[in-house]
Amino acid sequence: MARKKKTEENGEWEKSLLGSIITLFDDNAQLTAEEIEGKPVIVIEPMEENESFPEDVTVSVERLGGSSQVSLMAAVFTGLPEDRAADILRLLPYINEYVVFGHFDLLRDEGALFFSYSFIMNGTWPMESFLRVFTQTFDEVTFTAADRREMLLPLIRGETTADKMIEDDNF
Amino acid sequence: MEINTSADYLEVLRQALEPSVKQAEVEIGDDGVPKLFCVNTSPFDESSDITYMIWPETDENEDTLPMMNIVIELFGSIDASRSDDVRAFLNEMNLYVTIGGFSYIRETGSVMSSHAFYFDPAMTLGDITAAAAKSLGEMEADIAAAGALTAKIISGEMTGAEAIAAFSGNGGDKG
Secondary structure, rough: OHHHHHHHHHHHHHHHHHHHHHOOOOEEEEEEEEOOOOEEEEEEEOOOOOOOOEEEEEEEEEOOEEEEEEEEEEEEOOOOOHHHHHHHHHHHHHHHOOOOEEEEEHHHHHHHEEEEEEEEEEEEOHHHOOOOOOHHHHHHHHHHHHHHHHHHHHHOOOOOOHHHHHHHHHO | OOOHHHHHHHHHHHHHHHHHOOOOEEEOOOOOOEEEEEEEOOOOOOOEEEEEEEEOOOOOOOOOOOOOEHHHHEEEEOOOHHHHHHHHHHHHHOOOOOOEEEEEOOOOOEEEEEEEEEEEOOOOHHHHHHHHHHHHHHHHHHHHHHHHHHHHHHHHOHHHHHHHHHHHHHHOOOO
């Protein structure tokens, strides 16, 4: 029974983290609480199209041993046609080459390019510290995702090619 | 111990990690920045060692939190003819990675695993070092999963596609 109680408490801690994250956002963002594969997540979208923000950012928290792993997944492009997805897959190692903070992933079946970042925290972190770290992390994730989205838009629009981008080395 | 500078953080990290690695020394990196260099047995090849570099980075802007960087070189000076296969495999591996990510650095022909995280100086040293140590543990698990197959690609024993198939056939599990 003690073990079960501990698990429930851990679940409460993660829910309280997600609840605290919600309080950080003002009216400029639309937040939706969802469950993906039984895991509670928050999906954050801009209220209107915003070039400095990805399509959306999904935030989740899960247990990792005695710690929690906080994950942010920013949708850079979704619904890419197959030929564009192939181009992005070719460019992916160049895009990731100097990205120390997280990495870009392509879900080819879905034609979706994501920027993924996770960090580990102890349950002993003060909530104030967690929120400071989360805020800065969120800003970094949205900046990186939006920056590379802007860089890749000419390719998506057919204005350049993967070969030309590799040749120009503008990563 | 009172923490004021990057050197203080490095010393605390060195003391925390020293018992679990072969060697932990604070040295000046090629870029002139003091870093903690740790040498330990490779997670995928017990006959070889692997080097970790860890260092905090502060911004002149006081509103910006410091960031802890962790960089691990798995392989260096790879023959350029193998790079496309290595890249293809790392693309696949990154789908399974949560903490950090793998990359191929063209300039040096290196395969790196890297991660960075912000921390609040108001947190305890125990919390900061625990976050670094646990992040390292996750990165090691990913390296253990990817390293041996990457080595086979580099040696020409496998193509990138064969390594991806071998990894997927193994269930894509870490470690």
